[in-house]
Each structure stands twice: as C-alpha cells, then as structure tokens.
Amino acid sequence: QVQLVESGGGVVQPGRSLRLSCAASGFTFTNYAMHWVRQAPGKGLEWVAVISYAGTNKYYADPVKGRFTISRDNSKNTLFLQMNSLRVDDTAVYYCATEGGRNAFDIWGRGTMVTVSS
Amino acid sequence: DIQMTQSPSSLSASVGDRVTVACRASQSISTYLNWYQQKPGKAPKLLIYAASSLQSAVPSRFSGSGSGTDFTLTISSLQPEDFATYYCQQSYSTPYTFGQGTKLEIK
Numbered sequence: 695q696v697q698l699v700e701s702g703g704g705v706v707q708p709g710r711s712l713r714l715s716c717a718a719s720g721f722t723f724t725n726y727a728m729h730w731v732r733q734a735p736g737k738g739l740e741w742v743a744v745i746s747y748a749g750t751n752k753y754y755a756d757p758v759k760g761r762f763t764i765s766r767d768n769s770k771n772t773l774f775l776q777m778n779s780l781r782v783d784d785t786a787v788y789y790c791a792t793e794g795g796r797n798a799f800d801i802w803g804r805g806t807m808v809t810v811s812s
Numbered sequence: 813d814i815q816m817t818q819s820p821s822s823l824s825a826s827v828g829d830r831v832t833v834a835c836r837a838s839q840s841i842s843t844y845l846n847w848y849q850q851k852p853g854k855a856p857k858l859l860i861y862a863a864s865s866l867q868s869a870v871p872s873r874f875s876g877s878g879s880g881t882d883f884t885l886t887i888s889s890l891q892p893e894d895f896a897t898y899y900c901q902q903s904y905s906t907p908y909t910f911g912q913g914t915k916l917e918i919k
Contacts, residue, residue, distance in 0.1 A: 797904075
C-alpha cells in the first residue's frame, strides 16, 4: 500500500525548534523528489520546500529560508523537515508529498499539526 | 515568483450542474499546471496534472484545459462527493505556488 505518514508535530513556543518526519512505504522512495507543503488554519496551501531524489538539490520558500532544512534518509525511506526559530505564523498542518509526472504532487500524507504559541 | 489567481473564490452549484473554475498564471508556465481537490480535514488529492492529464482513478467528469497563462478545470456533471475546495498549482519553477482556492458549495 502506497503511503506517507508524517509525525513530529506538536505545540512549541516561538523561537524553539521542531523536527518533522515523513515515513514512506509501498513505493520506491529513492525514485522521487519530495516536498513539504503547509496549510495554516482556514487558509490555502503553501509550498515549503523540495529535495531531489538523491538529496543533492534543495529549494525553499522565502518565508522559511534560513530557518527550515529539508533532508532525507533513503536507507530508511524517510523525509525530514528541521524547523528552527519557529514563529507564530508557522502554525499549520504540514504535509509531505511525492513529486510525480510534470512535477505534480501525486501522493500526500495525512499531515501533522504544528502549533507555535506562547 | 509566479502568482496564481483562481476565480471565482467560491461557487454555489447543484448536483448535475456543469462547473468551470479558472486559473491564471502571472507568466507563461506552458502546461505545468495541476489541479487538486481538498475536503475538510483531509489531504489534497491530485485530479489533473500537466493541465489536461487525468490522474489515475479520477472520474472522467473532471477535465482540464489551457496552456501558457490561462487554464480551466471543468466538472461536467456535479456529484455530491465533488463539493470541496479546488486548488490550481504551477510546477514550472520553484516556488511551486498554489492558487488561493475555489470553494464549491451546494446550492
């Protein structure tokens, strides 16, 4: 069964850090670039970051550049998002997704909620 | 960054109606345009990729068209399960920006 499962979300104070994980199963993880997308409560979708299949190329949205780091462990079929210097406006559900044909996001996880609040 | 603008932001329609959602890119993106459906509390689901290619297992009542800067998503005959929010997304260049969403509601 093709599946992505995010974990690591929670409530954290502004300025602190959190590390999200996304465990992949049912497909060849190493064949896919991977993305993080977030959605603030009641808002639309916002792309966060992408990592190439080998982990050599990474790109970030401007709001998270310099604070978030995307990485992957292909031996464990797992994607990560290290989030530092968290802000209140980072509060969102964070989804991981695979990049399929024409760079579309064809497999999504259920998401993990991150709440940044004092 | 490429800006994506959807219209309308919300839409009321009835079961059986034909519905069209528009999406405009701030610069040409060829056919690097995708459509997603999202229901409350759920992850987005890919419907259409490359502007007009139907994702596997998506009903044929969904279709997409367009190239360059102007695109449309059409639902030929609305079904009860189609009431949701729809997003377009450009995958031409990073950041892979989304439209603001179109909420499709029951009339």
